[in-house]
Amino acid sequence: MRVGRVYLSDGVPITMTHISLPGHKVPGLELLDIENRSVFHTIRARYGFTLRRAERWFTAALPTKEESERMGVSLHTPLIFIESIAYDAEGAALEYYQALYNSSLSRRGPD
Numbered sequence: 001m002r003v004g005r006v007y008l009s010d011g012v013p014i015t016m017t018h019i020s021l022p023g024h025k026v027p028g029l030e031l032l033d034i035e036n037r038s039v040f041h042t043i044r045a046r047y048g049f050t051l052r053r054a055e056r057w058f059t060a061a062l063p064t065k066e067e068s069e070r071m072g073v074s075l076h077t078p079l080i081f082i083e084s085i086a087y088d089a090e091g092a093a094l095e096y097y098q099a100l101y102n103s104s105l106s107r108r109g110p111d
Contacts, residue, residue, distance in 0.1 A: 001029050003039055006070055013071045014105045020096040025049070049088050051095070056084035067100055077102070 001023045007015040019039055021029065026047055034042050043049045061081035068075045079100045086095040 001026055003034070009105055012105060013102070015099055015101045016067060016071055017097065017099040021094065025094065043094075049094060051086045052089045052091070054084050054086040054095075056082065058082055061100065063100060071100060071102060073102060077104075079103075 001021045003017075003019045003021075005017050006013050007017070021043070023029075026043060026049075029042070029046075032042060032046070040051065059081045060078050063071060063073060063075060063077065063079055065075065067079075068077070071077075071079070073079070080103050082097070082099040082101060084095075084097045085093055086097065088094040
């Protein structure tokens, strides 16, 4: 099961995420309306999973053509690439996460 989202700040794309979950652990998740809802809240409420820990890595990356279009940036704009694996209470991998974050927007001052 994969969930992709673009998060906005003041109407401007700031983060694009892709979450992969093992379908056998979250059957029917693709049928639920999770727009404007936390994926993790839904997983906890519907399936009883709680994340226990996560490993997360940060690097710099240039966006692909599709990513630059969705993020509204040039192909030459460096973004922060975030990758993580989250584990459930039993220690099994539950979620693989990738995100592109436009850090230049987080440092904007008032207009």
